[in-house]
Structure formats: C-alpha cells, structure tokens
Amino acid sequence: ILNVEQSPQSLHVQEGDSTNFTCSFPSSNFYALHWYRWETAKSPEALFVMTLNGDEKKKGRISATLNTKEGYSYLYIKGSQPEDSATYLCALLNNAGNMLTFGGGTRLMVKP
Amino acid sequence: GAGVSQTPSNKVTEKGKYVELRCDPISGHTALYWYRQSLGQGPEFLIYFQGTGAADDSGLPNDRFFAVRPEGSVSTLKIQRTERGDSAVYLCASSLDRYNEQFFGPGTRLTVL
Numbered sequence: 001i002l003n004v005e006q007s008p009q010s011l012h013v014q015e016g017d018s019t020n021f022t023c024s025f026p027s028s029n030f031y032a033l034h035w036y037r038w039e040t041a042k043s044p045e046a047l048f049v050m051t052l053n054g055d056e057k058k059k060g061r062i063s064a065t066l067n068t069k070e071g072y073s074y075l076y077i078k079g080s081q082p083e084d085s086a087t088y089l090c091a092l093l094n095n096a097g098n099m100l101t102f103g104g105g106t107r108l109m110v111k112p
Numbered sequence: 113g114a115g116v117s118q119t120p121s122n123k124v125t126e127k128g129k130y131v132e133l134r135c136d137p138i139s140g141h142t143a144l145y146w147y148r149q150s151l152g153q154g155p156e157f158l159i160y161f162q163g164t165g166a167a168d169d170s171g172l173p174n175d176r177f178f179a180v181r182p183e184g185s186v187s188t189l190k191i192q193r194t195e196r197g198d199s200a201v202y203l204c205a206s207s208l209d210r211y212n213e214q215f216f217g218p219g220t221r222l223t224v225l
Contacts, residue, residue: 004154006154031211034213034214036216041218042218043115043116043215043216043217043218043219044155044203044216045216046213046214046215049213089154089155091154091155093211096168096210097210097211098143098145098160098162098167098168098210099145099157099160099168099171100145100147100155100157100214101157102147102154102155102156103154104152104153104154105154
C-alpha cells in the first residue's frame with residue numbers, strides 16, 4: 001500500500017511571492033509520481049509526470065523535482081499570481097499502472 | 113476535443129435512497145477509473161475498468177457500491193441505501209491505457225441528507 005503525505009495543508013502568499021510545497025513518500029516502490037492542479041468546480045489538471053530519481057520538470061513558472069532515494073518531490077511556483085490559487089495534489093501511480101494514491105493536497109491562496 | 117464529462121454535477125439525496133452517477137470518458141480511452149474525495153482528504157481510488165471489465169474493484173468500500181461499463185465507454189457508479197458518510201465528490205478519469213496519463217472529469221458532488 002502506497003502512502004503519500006503533502007505539506008503544508010494550506011498556504012497563503014502575496015502576489016509575486018515564490019513558494020514551494022512538499023510531497024513525501026516512505027517507499028519508492030511506484031511507477032510514477034504525478035502532480036495535479038485542481039481549481040474549485042473544475043477538473044483536476046495534470047501538471048507533471050515524473051518517473052526517475054533526479055527528474056526535474058518545468059512548465060512556465062511552475063517546476064518540480066523528484067528524489068526517490070530520500071522520498072520526496074517538491075513543487076515550486078515562481079512569482080505567484082492570483083490565478084495560481086488552487087489545490088495542488090501529488091499522487092503515486094502503482095506498479096500495475098492502474099491506481100493513483102493521492103496525498104491530501106496543498107491548498108494555495110494567492111492574494112492580489 | 114471533448115474531455116471527460118460527469119453527470120449530474122451535483123446530487124442531493126436522502127439517506128437510504130439509491131443514486132447513479134454517470135461518466136463519459138474521452139473517446140478511445142480503454143481505461144476508466146472512479147475516485148472519491150471526502151472533505152479534507154485527497155481523492156481515494158474506488159475502481160478501475162479495462163474495457164468492459166472491472167479489473168480492480170479493491171477500493172469499493174462495501175457492497176452498496178457497484179459500477180458498470182457495459183459497452184466499454186460510458187460508466188455508471190451505483191450506490192444503494194446511501195448513508196451520510198457517502199457524501200463526497202466522486203471523480204471519474206480515463207486514459208488511453210493503464211500507465212498513461214489519467215484525464216479527470218469535474219466530478220459529481222453527492223450530498224446525503
């Protein structure tokens with residue numbers, strides 16, 4: 001059974017601040033790590049899929065790293081904007097490829 | 113192109129009633145998944161379909177929950193004798209096949225009074 005923890009649970013930042021959150025997992029016995037962005041009343045949107053230790057992915061102002069040896073992934077947002085306000089979910093895809101195990105999410109609120 | 117759609121978007125029902133939640137996956141996606149998000153938690157896996165068959169239903173909480181996908185496309189999640197603890201957002205996702213990216217619908221918010 002995969003276990004995923006995310007911290008912090010919620011975060012308030014000012015527009016323009018850079019921020020980061022953590023996804024931690026005690027076991028690296030999974031196929032891939034996924035980051036999703038979920039705005040209220042919308043569909044969760046995939047941000048990154050990461051599979052290899054040391055992976056770094058970037059999309060605009062958002063980037064992510066994966067360290068399977070030490071059991072964590074970081075998501076960074078540079079220069080936060082109000083439209084970045086959402087819940088950010090980390091999930092592990094099991095080795096059978098058929099099940100995502102999610103952390104509790106980090107709720108980000110960016111004040112203008 | 114059309115994404116994953118779910119109906120209804122909101123459902124309010126009374127304790128003990130039967131409900132059906134519908135998911136229309138992306139055309140051509142053979143894999144379909146149901147997840148449930150309770151307040152304050154991340155989504156939890158319920159069931160995975162490969163084509164028409166439920167390949168993994170290990171996440172269904174009890175026998176009041178059942179899901180079907182008779183033609184390998186649309187899926188219906190059925191909940192009998194609803195309880196207040198069933199209140200949650202029910203998410204559906206589909207992918208080309210397992211291991212591929214899962215695309216999520218907007219969810220159905222179920223409230224059991």
